[in-house]
Amino acid sequence: MTAQRFLTGITTSGEPHLGNYVGAIRPAIAASLAPNVQSFYFLADYHSLIKIDDPARIQRSTLEIAASFLACGLDPQRVNFYRQSDVPEIAELTWLLTCVTSKGLLNRAHAYKAAVDKNAAAGMDPDADVNAGLFMYPVLMTADILMFNAHKVPVGRDQVQHVEMARDIAQRFNHLYGEHFVLPQALIEESVATLPGLDGRKMSKSYDNSIPLFAPRAQLQKLIAGVVTDSRAPGEPKDTEGSALFQIFQAFASRSETLELANAYAEGISWADAKQRLFERIDREIAPMREHYQALISDPAQIESILLEGALKARALAAPFNATLRHAVGLRKLSSVAAPAKQAKAEKSARPAFKQYRERDGKFYFKLVDARGRLLLQSSGFDSPKEAAQTMASLSAGGAAALADQAAGLTRPADVSAAELTQALQLLASPTL
Numbered sequence: 001m002t003a004q005r006f007l008t009g010i011t012t013s014g015e016p017h018l019g020n021y022v023g024a025i026r027p028a029i030a031a032s033l034a035p036n037v038q039s040f041y042f043l044a045d046y047h048s049l050i051k052i053d054d055p056a057r058i059q060r061s062t063l064e065i066a067a068s069f070l071a072c073g074l075d076p077q078r079v080n081f082y083r084q085s086d087v088p089e090i091a092e093l094t095w096l097l098t099c100v101t102s103k104g105l106l107n108r109a110h111a112y113k114a115a116v117d118k119n120a121a122a123g124m125d126p127d128a129d130v131n132a133g134l135f136m137y138p139v140l141m142t143a144d145i146l147m148f149n150a151h152k153v154p155v156g157r158d159q160v161q162h163v164e165m166a167r168d169i170a171q172r173f174n175h176l177y178g179e180h181f182v183l184p185q186a187l188i189e190e191s192v193a194t195l196p197g198l199d200g201r202k203m204s205k206s207y208d209n210s211i212p213l214f215a216p217r218a219q220l221q222k223l224i225a226g227v228v229t230d231s232r233a234p235g236e237p238k239d240t241e242g243s244a245l246f247q248i249f250q251a252f253a254s255r256s257e258t259l260e261l262a263n264a265y266a267e268g269i270s271w272a273d274a275k276q277r278l279f280e281r282i283d284r285e286i287a288p289m290r291e292h293y294q295a296l297i298s299d300p301a302q303i304e305s306i307l308l309e310g311a312l313k314a315r316a317l318a319a320p321f322n323a324t325l326r327h328a329v330g331l332r333k334l335s336s337v338a339a340p341a342k343q344a345k346a347e348k349s350a351r352p353a354f355k356q357y358r359e360r361d362g363k364f365y366f367k368l369v370d371a372r373g374r375l376l377l378q379s380s381g382f383d384s385p386k387e388a389a390q391t392m393a394s395l396s397a398g399g400a401a402a403l404a405d406q407a408a409g410l411t412r413p414a415d416v417s418a419a420e421l422t423q424a425l426q427l428l429a430s431p432t433l
């Protein structure tokens, strides 16, 4: 069985937080350990340009996300771990795919539509503040996936539509240029929790409610103290349902630990104690990796070389595939050029032709003229059209050989050389292109 290829990208737009860890980093590393799986994890820095125009932030985020994956146990020897912009074949593939993508498909992408709807609601121009990068986002993502012919793409729900678009675009390309691409499938890990943030909404950079993955111990404790709770006093039973604190705990704890906390809730644990338990539980998992992270982040050159090595590995796959795709669409060396279609057409129209007619003497004649109407061969009169037709047929079929048959009473004008006439008859006899 050939290995299934799993691929996923992480946009380098900010500092990784606990939500990224639970939702993406941890499951990705677990999946990379499965047998018969070839994994591709990359830092989607081309993508980050769509929403971030702060170069230092992109650089910083790339470093932090790379260090986080490594600190959490990703083995760059085992997987393909690279930075998207180190593989320029992806940018080139984006263009090839752009040219087979209907604009209407992109008009329907959720992220773009949301921006348009927001503008419409505000009474603004539909495309106000929408850059073309946002519009093209799904094509770039498609190139990420198709470049390595990934079978499975583990993503969050919000990305499923993009993977479906990748299928559509792959299908269209295959239809036009041959079966080059695997049709990828989104993989939504149902068991992976979306982590609530400090305010109870989904943990996200844009809600400003996140807890940095590698916040120092003291900061982690302080942030957890800020997780939203209700106003129930110590001793009062608490609801696990709808408790952000409980949900975060669950994402880190075993079943039995989770049950224990549920019991403590029922018995009226104070919010302060519950927060302390949450802090200790998270810290137990994160602390060993935090040390590793600190070591990595203080040595950016080492991370750089790991990423460059990953890019070499990725390009060893991407470059030959890119060459195949370039050839498929017609970006080709001229040395092996095939007879161009246009010239073939010109040759066809330059063919000589027979013209038949009847003279006043009642006999049937024909002449051979070239494409410009110049006379190449003149027949004498035949008694019936059938005889004329038979002679024309033998000329077409036999070409030069038939010429010798002077009995047919054919005359070559003085200004037409024998070679010219032979060539014309050969052209007449050659199959139509």
Ligand code: TRP
Binding pocket: 007, 008, 009, 010, 011, 044, 047, 140, 141, 144, 145, 153, 154, 155, 159
């Ligand atoms: N768009 C993805 C996100 O925001 C990141 C991403 C970029 C990606 N390219 C990808 C995910 C390719 C999977 C496959 O989460």
